[in-house]
Amino acid sequence: MGFVLVILVVAVIFLVFLFISLRTKPEIELESVEVSQFLDTMLAYTTDCAVDFEPAYSSVQELIAECSRGEICTSNKESCDVLSETAEKIIEESWAGKLGADAPYKGYYFLPQQETSSGIKPISGVPPILSMPVGKCNLAKAVEVEKPLPGNRSVYFMLCEN
Amino acid sequence: MNSFRRNAHYSKKAQMKIQQMAFVLVAIVLFFAMAAIFYLTIYTADLREKAEYLQEKEAIELVRAIAGTPEFSFSSEPCSGCIDLDKALIIAGEDDYEDFWNLDALWIERIYPKPNDRECTQANYPDCGQITIIKNSGELSSDASAFVILARYTEENTGYVKYEIGRIHAKTKS
Numbered sequence: 001m002g003f004v005l006v007i008l009v010v011a012v013i014f015l016v017f018l019f020i021s022l023r024t025k026p027e028i029e030l031e032s033v034e035v036s037q038f039l040d041t042m043l044a045y046t047t048d049c050a051v052d053f054e055p056a057y058s059s060v061q062e063l064i065a066e067c068s069r070g071e072i073c074t075s076n077k078e079s080c081d082v083l084s085e086t087a088e089k090i091i092e093e094s095w096a097g098k099l100g101a102d103a104p105y106k107g108y109y110f111l112p113q114q115e116t117s118s119g120i121k122p123i124s125g126v127p128p129i130l131s132m133p134v135g136k137c138n139l140a141k142a143v144e145v146e147k148p149l150p151g152n153r154s155v156y157f158m159l160c161e162n
Numbered sequence: 163m164n165s166f167r168r169n170a171h172y173s174k175k176a177q178m179k180i181q182q183m184a185f186v187l188v189a190i191v192l193f194f195a196m197a198a199i200f201y202l203t204i205y206t207a208d209l210r211e212k213a214e215y216l217q218e219k220e221a222i223e224l225v226r227a228i229a230g231t232p233e234f235s236f237s238s239e240p241c242s243g244c245i246d247l248d249k250a251l252i253i254a255g256e257d258d259y260e261d262f263w264n265l266d267a268l269w270i271e272r273i274y275p276k277p278n279d280r281e282c283t284q285a286n287y288p289d290c291g292q293i294t295i296i297k298n299s300g301e302l303s304s305d306a307s308a309f310v311i312l313a314r315y316t317e318e319n320t321g322y323v324k325y326e327i328g329r330i331h332a333k334t335k336s
Contacts (some may be wrong), residue, residue, distance in 0.1 A: 010193070014197055014201065018201070034308070040311070041309045044244075045311075046323075054319045057324075089274065090274050090327060093273055094309070
């Protein structure tokens with residue numbers, strides 16, 4: 001009886017140590033640093049859309065705000081369309097070779113958001129850019145980054161691991 | 163003494179108990195030894211992973227730090243961590259920078275937009291995809307890269323500063 005008790009106590013202590021040692025995932029942290037850097041560079045990218053006059057071209061960050069106001073570019077294109085096209089191209093080019101069924105990541109979500117009194121919601125008129133259906137990603141195996149933007153806005157980017 | 167041994171009556175039950183105790187002690191020692199070996203195996207594997215992670219993180223920090231040096235930083239407009247593509251092109255032609263950062267290789271890749279994969283020269287710039295500052299010496303060394311904002315002045319539409327997406331790569335000397 002005593003021996004069984006000793007074994008049980010030792011097993012419990014061992015499992016606690018095992019859980020603590022396996023809990024930290026440094027790779028995920030490193031990947032989130034890279035994803036955060038990517039999001040910073042993406043938001044600074046100069047798009048082909050100038051709302052007021054050329055050559056005052058908007059960055060992706062400015063375009064998110066302009067799209068939420070429904071503004072039109074001097075090229076007569078909808079700012080939301082330019083935002084969608086540009087963001088998708090940037091993501092696809094930047095993570096080329098790392099996205100796909102046999103790649104480290106199976107897909108991504110890019111969602112500009114607005115903080116309202118009822119919580120954080122997608123900005124109306126700003127299309128989310130998804131490479132796969134929302135329910136297809138296991139959030140436990142995802143690298144997520146959220147960046148605050150001026151005007152109570154934020155942008156959420158997630159890479160879903162295979 | 164001999165007469166004592168002759169007359170001693172050892173209890174068989176007690177001998178059995180002593181044997182049981184010995185076996186239990188051996189089992190406990192074996193159990194703890196196996197548990198310790200198992201734990202140490204996991205712990206050392208974790209340490210190796212952590213060391214690799216720290217090495218990689220250090221390399222990423224290094225490339226980010228290089229991007230922030232006056233040789234690369236874009237200073238015409240406030241832009242933290244931006245690389246001045248025009249400056250990078252000029253540095254790429256200077257031999258003095260070969261040993262400046264103690265690196266095996268250093269190059270900047272244009273990611274978006276990427277006109278092509280050609281190496282940038284004064285003749286084809288900006289219609290090119292990569293600027294090599296330090297050519298790879300061919301030694302085996304750890305590779306690190308980080309996303310950076312590439313800033314360049316373009317003369318299109320009366321002239322403006324265009325921010326693009328790039329990646330700075332470095333191979334550290336091992």
